[in-house]
Amino acid sequence: MNNIFVYCEITEEGHVADVSLELLTKGRSLADELKIKLEAVVIGAKLNGIEKEIFPFGVDFIHTADDGKFFPFTTGSHARLLIKLFKEQKPEIVLFGASSIGRDIAPRIASALKCGLTADCTSLIIGDHEDKKLKKxxxxxxxxxxxxxxxxxxxxxxxPETRPQIATVREGVMKKEIKTENYKGKLVAIDLNNVFEDLDFAVQIIDRHIEKQKINIKNSQIIVSGGYGVGSIENFKLLFDLAELLGGEVGASRAAVDAGYAPHERQIGQTGVTVRPKLYIACGISGAVQHSAGMDESSKIISINTDPHAPINNIADYTINGSVDVVIPKMIKYYKENSK
Amino acid sequence: MSFKIIVLAKQVPDTRNVGKDAMKADGTVNRAALPAIYNPEDLNALEFALRVKDKVKDAEVIILTMGPFRAAEIIRESLYRGADKGFLLTDRKFAGSDTLATSYAISLAIKKLAPFHLVVAGRQAIDGDTAQVGPQTAEKLGIPQITYAEELVDVNEKEITIKRRLERGVETVKASFPIAVTVHGSAADCRPRNAKLLMKFKHAKTLTELQNETKDYTHLYNDRPYLNIDEWTVDDINADVDALGLSGSPTKVKTIQNVVFQSKDSKALGTSNDEINDLMKELLDSHIIG
Structure with missing residues (x-):
């Protein structure tokens, strides 16, 4: 009762998703601080042995529902089970991954339980609160x-008032850390009798397959963009590495597209798309007005260029006088070591 | 009975248009510098609804929005693009509502519009990025949901087939009505304004807007009822006031820290480890990355 619950997502390969393991790690440290227990919920098919992946994160109870109809994930059945479980167990905190599954189901749970939900948290901390109006x-x-x-x-x-406190967290935001390999917890099967209504299975999956999303630089908050000065397709790969790491997209100047470093759909500028990201990292881009017209409203601009007099430096917040293949690996290294 | 499609749309400050003047010197958001726009994914939702309307006989598209008086602008915008009617939920008592209180109000308004077949909303709004109101409303209506719709594969009076965009792939699902759908930004862009509809609905107004006119045009609106954009208050939807606004919102904002943008003076750096590390640290500390 009044414990921390983590909803564990099951991957295509039948394992617990990384984001869930990260939340178990966070859940364990929050539970220790609050001196309560950590519980996991796993709903899926062929879950035999799944507990071996979960207990080492310091989980005291695992609630499982194992049936062919629970995989692949559908909102209706999982939501029905979770709402029932949480009404019985009255958790203090419930954590979901901010994944396509977690962001789909968590709002339904919060709505049914009439409690608060915060999406995409970047940090979770325990603390007190004084309501000066209510003197509480x-x-x-x-x-x-x-x-x-x-x-x-x-x-x-x-x-302040409602329980559980529900939050979603994106993959990679929290650290994943095993507590003790042979941590001992209890495995409990959720009672599936008389739980479901026909409506819970109303959405029928016809087909699922892996398909890459179209490139979407316009809506990206972080853009790592390259120009002719990047020098080679190999160096351009560094831009992709950095963009992927930061959760951003790769853009290109017309010169880079013409040189074959990047496809046209990534082109930014007058003949490409106009972008206004939070962060624009211009790599080896001189900054002809045709290009800057498409990005000069970016909130923060970093220019990496060997030419200290490149026009783009006039609109940049930071200019790094150096070459892309030296600077980007250093950025990647620092980010990897310090981002969590 | 006609096939009723309700589109949930929101007017939002254009947070993507954050230029260098978006933050004031004291670090607060300069709202005046952010124009109010039609939430981008709600435009995808409107297009999705219009495509359903194109395929199903006797379908009508109704826009429902909640916000201040001026949110009537996005209802007009929707009418220009093919929607049939609009309702504006507007009342001071809605102010301060979090997603739970908002979905409560919206679900009551939808119930008032019942019976309906389809509720369509954008996946999320750019001012909050929570993606919560769609599913929360579906739960309150007791209907199933299909989130992240990317493509309308097929639809008829009985059922709908939709391709969904997931993190690592796509999924095609089928369901009968009523159902709630949230539409992903990767779905088809909204069709442009239609010149005829623009002429037809140019003067579509809410009662509040009419009362602000210098002349009394009431008789003209009585002759052309389609020009009336209905405003609904808390009383019109019979809402429990305690479940709305700040009192109906379980989430409270404890503190807000502004991400202060530095001045335009550019800093010149070299390529030493220290210089790069300091820059990355600054970006991380100010939450620009990470």
């Missing part, structure tokens, strides 16, 4: 910290 002090609330307003503000959200 709330102890040990979950501070749910997330960017809002297009990333222009960082908000700390709390749910």
């Amino acid at each position: 002090v709330y102890k040990n609330l979950l501070y749910q910290i997330r960017p809002a307003f297009g990333g222009n503000i960082i908000a700390t959200i709390i749910n």
